[in-house]
Amino acid sequence: MDNFARLLKESWTLVEEDRDRLSGHFYARLFLLDPALRQLFPVQMSGQGDRILEAIVTATQTVDDPESFDEYLRALGRDHRKYHVDAAHYATMGVALLDALRSTAGDGWNLEYDQAWREAYQAITAKMVAGADADDNPPFWHAEVLTHERHGADTAVLTVRALQHPLPFRAGQYVSLEAPRHHPRVWRTYSVANAPNDDNVLEFHVRTPEGAGWVSGALVRRTRPGDLLRLAAPMGSMTLDTESTRDILCVAGGVGLAPVKALVEELTKVNRTRWVHVFYGARRPEDLYALPALQELVETYPWLSVTPACSEDPDFDGELGDISEVVTRYGPWTSHDCYVSGSARMVRATLRALAEDEVPPQHIRYDTFGNV
Numbered sequence: 001m002d003n004f005a006r007l008l009k010e011s012w013t014l015v016e017e018d019r020d021r022l023s024g025h026f027y028a029r030l031f032l033l034d035p036a037l038r039q040l041f042p043v044q045m046s047g048q049g050d051r052i053l054e055a056i057v058t059a060t061q062t063v064d065d066p067e068s069f070d071e072y073l074r075a076l077g078r079d080h081r082k083y084h085v086d087a088a089h090y091a092t093m094g095v096a097l098l099d100a101l102r103s104t105a106g107d108g109w110n111l112e113y114d115q116a117w118r119e120a121y122q123a124i125t126a127k128m129v130a131g132a133d134a135d136d137n138p139p140f141w142h143a144e145v146l147t148h149e150r151h152g153a154d155t156a157v158l159t160v161r162a163l164q165h166p167l168p169f170r171a172g173q174y175v176s177l178e179a180p181r182h183h184p185r186v187w188r189t190y191s192v193a194n195a196p197n198d199d200n201v202l203e204f205h206v207r208t209p210e211g212a213g214w215v216s217g218a219l220v221r222r223t224r225p226g227d228l229l230r231l232a233a234p235m236g237s238m239t240l241d242t243e244s245t246r247d248i249l250c251v252a253g254g255v256g257l258a259p260v261k262a263l264v265e266e267l268t269k270v271n272r273t274r275w276v277h278v279f280y281g282a283r284r285p286e287d288l289y290a291l292p293a294l295q296e297l298v299e300t301y302p303w304l305s306v307t308p309a310c311s312e313d314p315d316f317d318g319e320l321g322d323i324s325e326v327v328t329r330y331g332p333w334t335s336h337d338c339y340v341s342g343s344a345r346m347v348r349a350t351l352r353a354l355a356e357d358e359v360p361p362q363h364i365r366y367d368t369f370g371n372v
Ligand SMILES: NC(=O)C1=CN([C@@H]2O[C@H](COP(=O)(O)OP(=O)(O)OC[C@H]3O[C@@H](n4cnc5c(N)ncnc54)[C@H](O)[C@@H]3O)[C@@H](O)[C@H]2O)C=CC1
Pocket: 174, 190, 191, 207, 238, 252, 253, 254, 255, 256, 257, 258, 259, 280, 281, 282, 283, 309, 310, 311, 321, 322, 323, 324, 340, 341, 342, 343, 344, 345, 346, 347, 349, 350, 366, 367, 368, 369
């Protein structure tokens, strides 16, 4: 690790335990510096605020690997066009961030740390601004809900049509989504569950237990055909490597199936030669909402196999256990391209299992919305 990355990581340990204070200070300072910025944020700040700070901090901690994060930051910049943020706003956020870091870290902070964060922040936002500037698409798309199907109490599959402009995305990517009628200015990310098509239709799979998740709750329980949503620029690297001839392993937990379904759909258009194995896990059999549709694909495409598993129903007529465990029973997966999608804990467990199989990390793709 070079000195720059070391300074960032070292200084982060001074504030890491004090995230709430850091976040409180950041937003207080930000809105004092530019009260107009307040209107870019949701009415209720709890939770939402931290997301932006989180994105900045994640990016800073990975600044020692600029190549791989170049596209991530550009996409983040494109995505942030939905907030109408411009270069001046980024500068103000930088001032607030440095102030918040200094006051939260206290005596341990020094000039070297200050300089490292300043440089990192500038490098990150320069890439985000470049990504936003190079984007000819609208800052967000209005989208009309076409269909809405409930699967049990907590899950919904919905399709929407992006209006006015095509929304270009790649199978396996995700977008952020706002339900303005229910929670204005609150955006959450969801993987697109279908491959790109000429109708400009996108499918989403959403699950949320009662009482949890503002946007997900609205999408599962209160959204109806005809409602308008907003979508922002596509992001994510869980896309097909079209140059690769390796067989493919997909591991999905719950609604983590969404990007995997999109990849399989894409493969139905182009694949002739690669075996594709999908492992699809849920807690209970009734949570395997997409299994019938997957089984239909298996009938049509001889290269596709699907193995369902349940972790909380010993009577399930199929594989039992966490999907990360089940997948190891069928390995080794050393020579496959691997795609992993699900909760952060499920992804982490699966990555460990694949590491034990000595799958080269560059052959594994995943996007998580929590810390892995
Ligand atoms: N691109 C992505 O990575 C996507 C991720 N998601 C995430 O996927 C998650 C899906 O949640 P639900 O549908 O509620 O499914 P869930 O959390 O009930 O997951 C069910 C499956 O995950 C496995 N699992 C759960 N905890 C595990 C652990 N600690 N170790 C190993 N395996 C574990 C279970 O064995 C089961 O196979 C959400 O957190 C959502 O944010 C959703 C869509 C796309």
